[in-house]
Amino acid sequence: MPIKYLGSKRRLVPVLGALCSASGARTVLDLFTGTTRVAQACKRRGATVTAVDTARYSEVFARCYVETDAASIDLDALETELARLDGLPGRPGYFTETFCVTSRYLRPENGERVDVIRDAIQLDHAGSWLEPLLLTSLIEAADRVDSTTGVQMAYLKQWAPRAANRLTLRVPELLAGPGRAVRADAREVAADLGPFDFAYLDPPYNQHRYFTNYHVWETLVAWDAPKHYGVACKRVDARDASTKSAFNRKREMPAALRECVEAVDARLLVLSYNDESWIALEDLADMCASRGHAEVLAFDTKRYVGAQIGIHNPQGEKVGSVSHLRNTEYLLVCGERPEVERAIEASEAICTT
Ligand SMILES: C[S@@+](CC[C@H](N)C(=O)[O-])C[C@H]1O[C@@H](n2cnc3c(N)ncnc32)[C@H](O)[C@@H]1O
Structure with missing residues (x-):
């Protein structure tokens, strides 16, 4: 998909x-x-x-x-790192709290996996050639199990069936x-x-x-735990002129x-x-x-x-x-x-x- x-x-x-x-x-x-x-x-x-x-x-x-x-x-290095990240046990953090408990972008078990994987990318790969590849894989993985209609301004009242699937990292088709x-x-x-x-x-x-419709991805990349507002938990800087x-x-x-x-x-x-x-x-x-x-x-x-x-x-x-x-x-x-x-x-x- x-x-x-x-x-x-x-x-x-x-x-x-x-x-x-x-x-x-x-x-x-x-x-x-x-x-x-x-x-x-x-x-x-x-x-x-x-x-x-x-x-x-x-x-x-x-x-x-x-x-x-x-x-x-080095494709082997990419595959090995994606497999390692994919195998990490989930741990709740800002993402889970904001987008899976306060709002309903992903189910909490997948949110916990986003938290742990994104922290590991930050810790181990910030500034490296692998960073954009791993982040792309993570955003695409989240998109496959999200509970939206395609934009992130509101989430579905009932969880989308795909949200029950395990968030799984794949190798991007480079x-x-x-x-x-x-x-x-x-x-x-x-x-x-x-x-x-x-x-x-x-x-x-x-x-x-686009800044508000895809604010979850903005936050996933920035990884800056912003203050948020509204039912969709949008970033507060969505109100700034610089984001318009x-x-x-x-x-x-x-x-x-x-x-x-x-x-x-x-x-x-x-x-x-x-x-x-x-x-x-x-x-x-x-x-x-x-x-x-x-x-x-x-x-x-x-x-x-x-x-x-x-x-x-x-x-x-x-x-x-x-x-x-x-x-x-x-x-x-x-x-x-x-x-x-x-x-x-x-x-x-x-x-x-
Ligand atoms: C219609 S979408 C493009 C879709 C794209 N062709 C595709 O197939 O995915 C418009 C894009 O313009 C970007 N955008 C909005 N204002 C912009 C600006 N001032 N300069 C550059 N990009 C901008 C948005 O972030 C959005 O990704």
Whole structure:
């Protein structure tokens, strides 16, 4: 089961990979990388990828899947250490108390295992090449047994059946080749990272903040036992301006996005968009005009799982229903006209299946 992430482009990955290959890209920028799924697809196709995001956990994923070269690490050492950590007996600490007793992200027996494993990573591996690999394995293991609908703003009233499974560490599926992980605000770094052959931009388009929706992962990485508030036990710094994104503010988002679209140095730029966004598709196309020709590809896709099962209040009770279950995802492909047309033509077989 792939990791649960709002706006994850899992379904569009084959198309994005095809566009990347069709453009002959050797260098790729994934500017809002999230799970790094798209960055991984491009790396798998031989590109050197730079993956950018503001989230701590996303930097960890990028250091694991994008920056780590599978061909140059000691896989035995990784497997041995994961097996040792996996075998440690649980011990309750901040994580268990906060996310398994005060709130219900994991069952306490799994929370105790998170506490002991995360303490051991801190003690034995802080700053080492193994650290992002072990942390990624731990976050993915927690995600497989969590009791959420895919976001961490509220937990299910009844434990999810998967929560009864034992939290188990697995070896992340690493990729060969070089790459770069950058934790930064896209607006601040967009102009200075290139040049690139291919850039993919997949920003948030509405008020749903990643910092609060994935606050448990932020805390798992920071391991700073923050004070918390609300039924979901969110980090108190979720209230700080420094943890808020211009892309989650209706008035600021269009200008922030325009800044990035104009600043990125790339031959071909692909922008993700969906029809639940604050901005109109025509305005987005207009924004891309500065880059030359723009074509729009549309995909009907299932909405994220939280919406599919209804609207819940913080107690996990269903308080409304969802107006529609399907939405449309768009990819705007921009650059010099022949290049755009060539890339689209070469990826067409996949787009139409
Ligand atoms: C729609 S998600 C990207 C999903 C990703 N393409 C995937 O498949 O997993 C948007 C991402 O933008 C990040 N983000 C929000 N504001 C940002 C900013 N100002 N600079 C860089 N990243 C930002 C969020 O942390 C989130 O991971």
